[in-house]
Amino acid sequence: MTPISTRLVRLLNMVPYFQANPRITKAEAAKDLGVTPKQLEQDLNQLWMCGLPGYYPGDLIDFSFSGDTIEVTFSAGMDRPLKLTSPEATGLLVALRALADIPGVVDPQAARSAIAKIAAAAGAAGSAGQGGTVGAVDEPAPVENRATAAVRTAVHEKRALTIDYYAASRDTLTTRTVDPIRVLLIGGQSYLEAWSREADGVRLFRFDRIVDATVLDEPAAPPEPALQAPPDTSLFDGDPSLPSATLRLAPSVTWMFEYYPMRELQELPDGSCEVEMTYASEEWMTRLVLGFGSAVQVLAPESLAQRVRGAAIGALDAYQAADLA
Template identity: 75%
Template structure:
């Protein structure tokens, strides 16, 4: 599996490579770059679509192909030092700071270093708060998150201790990492689960422990080539869904359970829709929140919760 970062580095190096080796053949270039001819042709086609905003014929990287040789005829400025405007630098800094706060997406120390360098290059360090940012320690990253990122980067299998919120259980699994994806401001490891024999998403903050194994990841090729599967977060017509009314004190549950169509009500409460597979599990979840979470619909689930709550209160009264 070729990671996006590996291909990006290769693409960035290709323009100066072809400038330094004019009229090189496909076979020679593929051998030097360590790729197949098919991959080289794919990379060239990708580069052909890159360039400066405007994307007219004079803005894109251009090549000349003649007698099985390759030559760069226009670089679109990719061979010149990058200069950011003030709005561009500000936007990039905001994006980097947001990524630092999301576990697993980037190496926090590397991101903090990049932030300091961009601030310095943009002249932002003249501001006291910006200068202080350079000395701030990188945010702590859990051992589990670091192990997951390493496994994805090196292409190794991984063993994880994972907490399943929907089942309230811990399990140990051996997985073959595919990629890290970001869904609704949370990082997930997309991986082939050997136990389930399928692709699964594992939320970073629920990976309690992780260790990189001394064996290469071996996810099936269709799983590697397919796009990220985030269907878990979409409405599944085959599964029931409950509309919940959530008190402000329990709004933290939005961070731990996949919900959709969330909206704030005039009285400060929230209303959201949550898909579930087991009515028994869903009833226990709502009961655990007490009066802070109530079922608006379906009526059958609301009645089940009401009956269970009255039974619990009766049992408590009898024990006194």
């Protein structure tokens, strides 16, 4: 689970901000940065643990506090542009390319522009003898559909949103008004976490099930407790102390994702998918799998697969015996 937020961008900008505004008060800084005083304190505590290799007190970012004012006493180089080595540039390019292909996380055009600039700069540095080159690749940005672009805009601008959402569990398309909170990346899928006005609670909406979206001309207004609470992804978290099974789900039962704690392993060409799911006992899991018939197949462990096969054969024998009676 990988939450996508603006905190990293804010942290990177905080040192230059405080250098440009020496001895600014905490209240003024929090207002300018668009955070609460409590969040500002958390950000400052985080920055205190960041700095140069060695990570001794003299290597870490430091601040001076006088009364309620803040002043940077050591920036650790965060007040000037960083020079990436070729390995660092390669890692950054890999991350950017991955983000550009995930719906709703970043603007694909902006990501591709950054990729081209970093690759070109790293290639130039490598040719100057700084070790290795990273060639610039002229690759087109993925096409972002209208719904994804609208959701990303609403999250960035903190505006309310209406979405047409396909609920696989009920095979229905509903229109909902939501107040976006953040975008989450869970198990390779991107989700919009938002306050649903219809449900009066926080819900997760998979990007690939948002059929259409419209940004409203009103600010997003999720309740403060929903904003401050960490993302609730308990549905996706399996208990490591429990056994797990590898299942193959037919397209007709992929709605199981919304009801059971499972992790997608791969999607197959025919629309089916392989997943990993934890369970408390083989007896319970056997009953669950049998209830879906041929739509769910147990791939592992073999002990569970044999138990399901045995139970299915027993049920067929019982039906045949009843027909002969």
